Amino acid sequence: MEAILRPDEQLRVKDLVVRFYTYEGIVKAVEKANLNLKKGETLGIVGETGSGKSVTALTILALTPLPGKVEGGSILFKRINGKVDDILKLSEEELVKLRGREISMIFQEPNAALDPLYRVGEQVAEAILSHRLPEMLDRAIESLKEELKNGNGGFSSKLQLWAYNEMKKNPDALKLKLVKKLPIIGKTISRKLNQVVRDEIIGLLRLMEIPDPERVVDSYPHELSGGMQQRIVIAIALACSPLLLLADEPTTSLDVTVQAQILDLITRLKERFGASIIYITHDMGVIAEISDRVAVMYAGNVVEVAPVIELFKKPLHPYTKALLEAIPRPGASFKSIPGTVPNLVNPPSGCRFHPRCPHAMPKCMKEVPELRRITKEHYVACHLYGGEGYGKHSDSD
Amino acid sequence: MKELKFILRRIRETPLSIVGLAIVIFFTIVAIAAPALAPPRPGRDPYMIPRYGYSPIPKPPSPEHPFGLTQGQYDLYYGVIWGTRAAYRIGVLIIAVSALIGIIVGGLAGYYGRIIDEILMRVTDIIFAFPGLILAMALVVAFGPGLDSVTLAMILVWWPGYARLIRGEILRIRSEDFVEAAKAIGCSDLRIIVKHILPNAIYPLLIMASLDIGSVVLTVAALSFLGLGAPEGYADWGQLISLSRNWITGKPGEPFAYWYVYTIPGLFLFLFVMGWNLLGDALRDVMDPMIRRR
């Protein structure tokens, strides 16, 4: 087993198996899925509802929703310190450090992703204070020293200075907790820190192209439009400049015009922050616009992986072809994919696509096709291209 | 009926509701078989407990009186057996009449809306502005104590819940296609309500009614305990518990000498309520997916 990644790789998902234990039976949501992601790359994951895209993304954060369980595989990730770890083997303590700092996520429904009871600024602050407390303390200390030097600082500045230095040594120290509980002093102590964090948040919101960030920072989620909410969610995700951003259909619930703005924003922010992105969607149009490479998922399997241009020009898997034909085009008749998404409690044997596949062969019902390399960067899991090995170009249509 | 099958399956799946069902079946059998289990003296009101003397001091269980005699020499066994029947009688009566009023008033308000609806909602608001037991207590005092007053007072306190439920159901159903269709082909209002809307609205009502039996019986027992309901000697659990209040300290050196007078009737009341609550709990669980399935 290789526990290392190639130098240019950021993430590799190997043979991931996720199952949900429900009353109706075991839902085999993700079955031996394989993915990899290069540094700075945007990987699009495309598939229908229930194909396991979202579950895969959440599992990368080790947040598989209940009653799901990871039953096999590994998720190798190159950490910020250069080490490669299997996320599935990390302790909760390590995961807390990783989430939001090294990998973060934006969600399909921004309205649901924000706690309705807290101001949005507070929720952005949570991310910053969880991972960037020392940096914020330094800034606060710097500013307090400045004040004292200029003679503007009094007792309260000295008090705060003491508290922040203590906090830098050990943020969970008992004496700090006690002091914070004191009536007036407790509030005084956090004054400068709050201000520093607030400035940081406002700067971040400005980057998100949020108008009037000074007002928005004090708003509750329900006071903002869906597009604004999503910008907040993105701000939270990017607050600590993560290495990897998971975007789970971030534009699906938004109005069409807003969709374009958000997509545009993500593209521009990617350049600025330099994060790798996994962008999940069912929309082929979005995929074409945003991704460098594409992974197609069907019923819990990754069935095809290819650079975006190649995938659109030369799709191999029959499912990918069907997906591309299903894109509505002016003048062309709309083609839907015959059949329905399979029930994942009792998935079809062999290749899960075979009941809907126009090219199904007897072999497809028995053997699960493996993801094989066809050209340098084009992989497909289909018996049509199996043959002796990879490298075989096929034009079976 | 598909729903019934579904309910039975859900009940089978949760052990606690099986316990509830068993308790409810036990009490139902006791209530039906009361005349055989504890034969009344001929020519007397069977709900009045026979007494065996006039001494105030309770007597412990004996072969003739398996649960003993309570203060005033009333037979406890007879009392709790017929008390079961009495609990069902008054509980079902209160709920049935309340539900009927609820259907009529809620139906009118839900179907016709506007002023009738507004009046109904305000009336129910006012009744809901009182804790149930306290309003019932005031009404019983105004009507004069006794079981009939208790029944009447309880109905007056209880019907708004059903009226609101039916109103809500009707508002929901009224907008559905089949009702629109019936209206379009010119069915009369009454016909639409009786033939199309009620059969659909009645189901949640039945569930709510069965959920309520426990609390209705409990409230009636509380009123009897306070001395406002059943008269002394009536086969009523609350009244029997009230009779036991003087005997909780026992005899010198024997603190639990009279344990039977307070333990037995209380246990019957407690188990009865718990049985219905457990069963109701299972029904409530069923109701949720039911609403979603529609």
Added chain:
Amino acid sequence: MSASMRTYIIRRLLLIIPVLIGVTLLIFAITQLFSPVERASLYIRDPRQAKDLPSIIKKYGLDLPVYIQYFRWIDQVLHGNLGWSESTHMPVLKALITHFPATAELALYAAPLTIIIGILLGKLAAIKKDTAVDHATRIMAIIGWSLPSFWLGIMLLAIFYGGLGIFSPGRLSVWAENLVLSGEFKVYTGLYTIDAILNLNGAVLLDALSHLALPVTTLVTINIALLMRIMRSSMLEQLNKTYVIAARARGLKWKTVIDKHATKNALISVVTISGLLTAGMLSGMVITETVFEFKGIGYWAAHAATQLDIPAVLGFALFAGTIFVIANLIVDILYAYIDPRIRLG
């Protein structure tokens, strides 16, 4: 306090006026069940006054049209005249005021204990779903929910008072009561535990607490079930929400997510049912005070009821209804305080 909160409170205050009018209408409607002569007899304190009945009817306008009577009655109520309580030989208002401290003292301990224990256990059951803790709290809830409060009280008395000889009924032991009557022990609030602290009298404090133990246990046991179950199911619902996943995804510790986010959201459903809880508490007071001879308003009202002291019972019902309406108002304000969507909506 923010401006939005202030507007919300004012709006909500205006809304309770019609309900309070409704409450008085209902009580007034009950008085109309009696004939003018019967109602007039409620005003006399001495059988010798019986011949004055016609003049009393005239004086209070008991034969006038109903709506005029209502306004006269309201006028009397607003001036604190709720009638004469025959069973206690004092005006109803005075009886209410006399008995109020005992009830307040019971509520002072029972309500917070119910709320705190109920919420904590419900939360624990949700976090530890399908474990022994969860099943234990579920069984506790079902038992508490089904126990008749008066029977529970009697059983507790039989065990602790009859059997073990501790925790006797009443509010104070005889010696302590004599001390209070002697005037040596200053009564400031009528809540004996608080007065004992103010008098720096540890013995009375202990005595008062020991008398509170059983009634408070009864009230908590009966009322906690509902709270526990609501908190559990609402907490479970919250733990499945996206914002919980999102909060974890930004690197918050599981404990922080539960305590800061999920619990606060779960409390909203708890707040919405606290009306039921208040009703349960008020009804429970009547029963509990009666069983434990704890001489508060509930005890007084139950005794008045058995003696057909109609003004007392109606006065009590009016009082309970008003308390209930006010409690619901406080709950709504609390609700708005927790949930910005309400106060800004």
